[in-house]
Amino acid sequence: MKMTRSARSSSRARSARIRCPQCTGSNVPPNTPKRMPHHSRGLKDPKQQSSEQGWLFEVAPPPWEGDAAEEPLAEVVFPSGPEGEWTYLVPARLAGQVEPGRRVLAPMGRGDRLLIGYCVRVEYAVPRGKLKSIRQVLDEVPLVPPKLLALTRWLADRYLCPWAQVLETVVPSAVRQRAGTRLTTLLSVPPDVSARLNDLKLPAAQTRVLRLLAQCPQPLTPRQLAFEAGCTQAPISQLRRKGLIRTEHRRLSRFEPQEVPSPPDAPHALNQYQQAALDLIRQAIQQRRHEVILLHGITGSGKTEVYMHAAAECIRQGRTVLVLVPEIALSTQIIQRFLRRYIGRIAVWHSMLNLTERLYEWERIASGQVDIVIGARSAVFAPLMNLGLVIVDEEQEAAYKQDSFPRYHGRQAAIERARAARCPVVLGSATPSVGSFYNVRRGRATLLTLPARAGHSELPDIRLIDMRRVFKKKNTSTFSPQLLIALKENLERGEQSMVFLNHRGYSQYVQCYRCGESLVCPECSISFKYHKAEDTLKCHICDLRQPMPEACPHCGSKGLMHKGLGTEKVFGQLQRYFKDARIERMDRDTTTRRGEYRRIIKDMEDGAIDILVGTQMIAKGLDFPGVTLVGVVSADSIINLPDFRASERTYQLLTQVAGRAGRGDRPGRVIVQTFTPEHPAIHAACTHDYQKYYDFELEMRKAGRFPPYTRIVNCIISHEDQQQARDLAHLLERLFVAEIEAMNSDRYKGIMGPSEAPFYKLHGKYRWFTGIRGVSLNEILAVVDNAWKKLTPAEQRCVAIDVFPANML
Structure with missing residues (x-):
């Protein structure tokens, strides 16, 4: 981690002891009485040397050792200051208040500018030189518990980002700002006053107030006390002046939570496969053993019920549970099932909470009022104590990877947190990631399978439609005849259908037939999408919107x-094909209003929708027993992207969306339209042959030296000037080459790029990639870190380091 000179850094402050010249270099001041090195003459350590060669220590110690006294020192990191850990004295007035996890106010630089920082360590040591003192402690209790603090240190090292920035991510702004609270005066009666109430000679009004307050189990505000006693503030003020009432000031929340329904849902019976999986998870919970468990269950196999039974076992052991879901908006049903099962003892953590709600939930979790926390990626930092089980649902989802600083992966953070808590972590999915499946083969994870659907339902029949043959018959419709016939039959039987396409909007691009130019976003190097309802062109990256032009801006043609x-x-x-059908659309455009997503889900559950059209929002995590038909308009939407994971994601997406059909008592069917039916990912999804597909994909990754056989760190260079972005990308390449040569290691390390990013321009900045891959993560992290430190601060601001990138776009 980069160190900047201002306050005295911890690395220098910890150099108080004399170091052996033969071990650590000559750091001993001149004229120092020499001591025999502890490694000489076969002696193991200074204590053994002291017992066997006591005469060696008869020399008087140096003056700086003999008179020095240990003092409490705190190491602090600053989110808005220089990087590194900085050592400060803890003044006597703050003794006991400064502890790891609390924020402090400390001076920095020659002008003693006061900065807010996080205390990360407190120890007694001999100060080296003159140190500055902490001025103020800002928090009543630590905001970051010790084990969570260790997790933030791990994240900073693994993802090459400053520790303080990770802490800023962990502690929500609502908690730092105490959002939705007010400073309140609270009154109570001290115990010694309560013991002599009968002996006090007070006026009647003061006696009534004092006796009433002494009987209250909780402190009261002056206004509450006056209301309960039926008096003015005068007798209360008199008692406070006499010292008979204790006054304290606290910040109290103004948030009033809504009441939850009751009674709770009863647990469902498990089938033999669910029970076998639960038994193994339960054993790890009871033994308090860290173990990575990959729960591979086909769609509809009842993974959620296994989660909830395992959570119940963990709670019976007196421990807490953390459940991660990829996106709150796409996980409504699983969250509602947990809420109905564990009423009152569960907290939901996600980005849609307002500041007051976030503070309320954080304090509930930190105070031990919650047994289960369920939420998206950031819930991995919830201040749960005594953690006993971690569950990561849909572990393969790219949504677990943060695409902004710090670029951590929620699944990896969850595994590390479970390791620190010595508890199992369950990674659940119907389509596990290739990396997780590889870890099972390497013995790094335990595989549990649910090969059958819960209840009596079966996997749907999947029919593949080659659209090349359809077009040869001069049928240029969006839908094949087979799909239209199936939709019509479903409507006649009163059954529900889902139609999937992973693109929103009306058209993907607008092109001039005369000059051939497309309408492109000026801030991004991608085409505008046309939205017919608003007659607007939209960029789905930067959200820039423009009215649809009447003529081509390049040549003036109206074509x-x-x-x-x-x-x-x-x-x-x-709607034109089936005029009487009840058809709804669910994508990001139709669910912007609060509650609209839940309304559509409820209408589907109630049977008020015949056909639901949507993007991947309808593909995962939804359970509609009435859906018996799923139509995939185009299976080729992402298969040709320039990303080595494109094939894997195509397989996962098709398998997930096909799994929405036939989850009730009636059999399901799936019709998949594609122009590449021979592709291994599409073929495997249609035949439910995941084992064959994973074997194929692992062979391809091994041949191309892609993860999981290597590790990748990608450096994304962004700049408003094309040439400067290019020059910086090539500079990084040269620095990487120099660091690899200096490392003198024979382990494979290869440089990727420099090259223009597939999305060459985003948000007005030109993008280049310069990456590195290798078999040793520590070595490529060292290469990138050392190279990055050689850049100027201005250059560093243009480089984003992405460890384990979720995509290469």
Whole structure:
């Protein structure tokens, strides 16, 4: 980690002891009485040397050792100051208040500018030189518990980011700002006053107030006390002046939570496969053993019920549970099931909470009022104590990877937190990531399988439609005849259908038929998407919006064509085909209003929707027993992206969306339209042959030296100037080459790039990639870290380090 000179850094402050010149270099001041090195003459350590060669220590100690006294020293990191850990004296007036996890106010630099920092360590040591003192402690209790503090240190080292920035991410702004609270005066009666109430000679009003307050189990505000006693503030003020009432000031929340329904749902009976999986998870919980468990269950196999039974066992052991879901908006049903099962003892943590709600939930968790925390990626930092089980649902999802600083992966953070808590972590999925499956083969994880659906339902039949043959018959419709016939049959039987397309909007791009130019976002190097309902062009990256032009801005032609499909266009076409059907659309455009997503889900559960059209929002985590048909308009939407995970994600997405069909008593069927039916990912998804697909994908990754056989660190260079972005990318390449040569290691390390990013321009900045991959993570992290430190501060601001990138776009 980069160190900056201002306050005296901890690395220098800890150099108080004399170091052996033969072990650590000559750090001993001149004219120092020499002592025999502890490694000489076969002696193991100074204590053994003291007992066998006592005469060696008869020399008088140096003056700086003989007279020095140990003092409490605190190491502090600053989010808005220089990087590194900085050592400060703890003044006597703050003794006992300064502890790891609390924020402090400390001077920095020659002008003693006061900065807010996090105390990360307190120890007694001999100060080296003149140290500055901490001025103030800002928190009543530590905001970051010790084990969570250790997790933040691990994240900082693993993802090459400053420790203080990780702490800022862990502690929500609502907690730091005490959002939704007010400073309140609270009154209570001291115990010694309560013991002599009968002996006090007081006026009647003061006696009534004092006796009433002494009987209250909780402190009261002056206003509450006056109301209960039926008096003014005068007798209360008199008692406070006499010292008979104790006054304290606290910050209290103004948030009033809504009441939850009751009674709780009863647990469901498990089948033999669920019970076998639960028994192994329960054994790890009872033995308090850290173990990574991959729960691979086909769609509809009842993984959620296994989660809830395991959580119940953990709670019976007196421990807490952490459940991670990829996105709150896509996990409504699983969250509602947990809420109905564990009423009152569960907290939901996600980005849609307002500041007051966040503070309320954080304090509930930190105070031990919660047994289960369920939430998205950031819930991994919830201040749960006595953690006994961690569950990561849909572990393969890219949503667990943060795409902004610090770029941590929620799944990896969850595994590390479980390791520190010595508890099992369950990674659940119907389509595990290739990396997780590889870890099972290497013995790093235990595989549990649920090969059958819960209840009596079966996996749906999947039919593959080669659209090349459809087009040869001069049928240029969005839908194949087979899909239209199946939709019609479902409507006649009164059954529900889902139609999936992973693109929103009306068309994917607008092109001029005369000059061939497409309408492109000026801030990003991608085409505008056309949204017909608003007659607007939108950039799905930076959200720039422009009205649809009447003519081509390049040549003036009015022949603008709409190319490509989006859910809005599919929705409109289905309305024309089936005029009497109840059709809804669910994508990011239709669920912007609060509560709209839940309304659509409820309508589907109630059978008020016949056909639901949507993007991946309808593909995962939803259980609609009435859905018997799923139509995939295009299985090729992401398979050709320039990313080595494109094939894996295609397989996962198709398997997940196909799993929405036939989850009730009636059999399901799936119709998949594609122009590449021979692709291994599409073929494997349609035949439910995950084992064959994973074997194929691992062979491809091994041949190409891609993860999981190597580790990748990608450096994303962004700059407003094209040439400067290019120059910086090539500079990084040269620094990488120099660091690899200096390392003198024979382990494989390869440089990727420099090259233009597939999305060359985003948010007005040009992007280049310069990455490195290798078999040793520590070695490539050292290469990147050393190279980054050689950049100027201005250059560093243009480089984003992405360890284990979720995509290469």
